[in-house]
Amino acid sequence: MGLADVVVDPAALETVAVETARALAEGSLKGKRKGKxxxxxxxxxxxxxxxxxxxxxxxxxxxxxxxxxxxxxxxxxxxxxxxxxxxxxxxxxxxxxxxxxxxTSVSAALRGIFTGTTALKQSKYGKPANPVETVAVVGAGLMGAGIAQVTAEKGYRVLLKDKDLAGVSRGEKYISDNLKGKMKKKRMTKYAYDTTTSRVVGLTDESANWGKQFGKADMVIEAVFEDLSLKHKVIQQLEEHLPPHAVFASNTSAIPIARIAEASRRPENVIGMHYFSPVPQMPLLEIIPHKGTSNAAAAAAFEVGKKQGKTVIFVKDVPGFYVNRCLGPYLVETGALMEAGVPLEQLDKAIKAYGFPVGPITLADEVGVDVAAHVQAFLSKADLGVRMGGSDGPILDALLKAKLLGRKAGKGFYTYPAGGKKEKGPKTLNPEATSLVQKYVKGESKLTDEEVQNRLVSRFVNEAVFALQDGVIASPVEGDIGAVFGIGFPPFLGGPFRLIDAMGAGKYCSMLEGFAGKYGEQFAPAPLLVEHAKSGKKFHQ
Incomplete structure (x- = not known):
């Protein structure tokens, strides 16, 4: 392309740049201009x-x-x-x-995201008491392998453990394939590839020395299946070998950290580190201390997350934490709209047109129908009460029983190419899924795209306000950053709180009240939103 005249080693960059500038000033070097x-x-x-x-x-x-x-x-x-x-x-x-x-409001929104992410780079817990050098990742699935990759890329020694060799091999292949993709795009050198992959040590339950290896770990990040008893088993097994200072972090997407810590002999070292899938691409990390978590553990978790390149928000230890807690009502409303007869294509197209990177149907396929169903079911039994109303989730349950789990299974609501390849052109709806959906449709929908958008987004936004009201997040800044970086809330809107400020709390409250009168009390506005509507106060001053 002719964009660069000289390519140099980073160590020599300053010297060559100074020499080049001097030569240009003296006239001994002429700029190259390619003819048209x-x-x-x-x-x-x-x-x-x-x-x-x-x-x-x-x-x-x-x-x-x-x-x-x-x-x-x-x-x-x-x-x-x-x-x-x-x-x-x-x-x-x-x-x-x-x-x-x-x-413009878009400028204010984007500047708000920039200043917010800058402010969140400072740790309120100080420096960790023990520097983290070796990180063990337990569970070599997509999440675990992704965590291992971003950790090894930043210079940490990584122990990647799974129950058997097949699991570890899949995880190592995932890492290798991702890094080879970077090399192909010239974003990584062969040397960097070799050094990064060499930092990852694969281990299984049968490995003779895995206990000795874990004795050198400064942090464990657990990424096993969302089952509390399994997580208890893992923590008890590992603490037999971990050094006393080692932090045990769970990547659970919804289970309260305090419940996981119940099985630990050192609960002060237990913390939540909730990554988003795919880990190498998603920039957000939720860190969740429980009431007994030490400042040293929180400081270590923040340091690792920041070094991994993540934007970190600290979240209260409640079911679903922040992003998934807001996502729960959004998923329920997706189910309610499907049952009301809104076509799957309309749901996806309407939300993409609103500014989200993907619609709710594609989102379920991407995170996994099983994961979406688990989050919805878990939060329905948690403390959100009527806010999870609108649908009992029969469609997700039906797809789960039919093993239509989304992209990872080759088919969910949509069908996908074999071998994890990307589809060429628009995705095709899965006839099996559409047939299952039709069994639960109660009528023909005449809803406009705008009403579909407002019903879905308002469920997410209202729950974000509840999260601020209940202290799940510390400020509207964390709420906006978490939504934009965690689920792809449209950046040009700035996040749920800037959206309310731009629209006006009174107007947003009236919209929710209108939906509540028409569809049910699950739309009732959060008391904090009502308060802002009455006072005219904004979330961002």
Whole structure:
């Protein structure tokens, strides 16, 4: 492409840069300017050619932004204006457009995300008492292998343990394939690949020395199946070998950490570290101390999460924590809408059009229908009460019984190519799934996309306000960051709390009250939202 003239080793970068700058200043080195080809001249130097470029760019911008981000369009307009006006006029136009963009709600939302993530980089627990050098990961499935990968990439020695060799091998292959993908895209060198994979030590229950290896671990991250008795068994088995200072972190997605810690001889070392799937791509990490967790354990968890490149939020130890707690009512409402006859395609398309990366049907397939069903069932029995009302989840249960578990099984609501390959073109609905769904449909839906969007999103947003009210999250900042980075809440909206501020608490409250009157008390607005509606107070001042 001609973007770089010299490629140097990082260690020599400063020296070469200074020498190059000096040579350019002295005139002994001339900048290289590649001549334009005929096609480039036509496209760049003629009004007709530029019109073609503008047209194609406008289409690309519309496709990539969905019309939600005004800046790319404003940039293109500014470039077009500059070609047909004088430099002073063009600069004035650019300044005007910049000022307009800076005053938009999208700008406020994106700046809020930036300042929020910056603020969250500071630990309130200080430095860990014992530096973490070796991290053991128990469970080599997709979550465990993903955690092992991001940990090894940052220089930690990793012990990856599963019950048998087949499980460990799958985990190691997952890591290797991901890193090879990075090499193919020139995001990783062969040397970095070799050093990263060499840091991962595979172990099984049959490994003669696994206990001795775990005796050197400073932290364990447990990523086994969501079964409390299994987690108790794991913690009891491992504590026979772990050093006294070792932190035991559970990657549970919903089980309260205090209940897991009941089986520990050192409960002060137990903490929750909830990652999101796929771990290498998802930037959020929820850290959940229980009431007895020590500051040293919390500090160690934060240090590891930050070094892994995650944005960390601390969350109260309640069922579902924060993101999944908000996701529960959203999943229930998805079921209610399916039962009301809203087509699966409409559910996905409406939520994507709203600004989410995927719709609720695709989300269930991606996280796993079994996981979605488990979270919904677990939270339905927890402390959310009527807020989990609207549907008993028969459709997810039916797919679970039919073993239509989503992408990992090759089919769920949609069908997927064999071998974990990405599909070419739009996904195809699974006839088995649509047939099962029809058994529970109670009528033909005439709901608009807007009502589908508002019913689904408001269930998530209202639960986020309950979470703030109940102290699950410390502030609206954590709530917004958690939603954007944990589930892909539209960044241009800034998160659930900035959405309410932009719309107005009174207006949002009225919408929920309207839904509550029409569909049930599961939509009743959180008392804190009602309070803000009455006072006119905003969540972000």
């Amino acid at each position: 080809g005929l096609l480039q001249k036509v496209l760049e130097d003629t009004s007709m050619g530029r019109s073609i470029v503008y047209g194609q760019t406008e289409k690309m911008v519309a496709k990539n932004t969905g019309g939600h981000y005004p800046a790319p369009t404003a940039i293109l307009d500014t470039i077009k204006y500059g070609f047909t006006h004088s430099k002073p006029q063009a600069l004035e136009y650019e300044a005007t457009r910049f000022a307009e963009l800076a005053a």
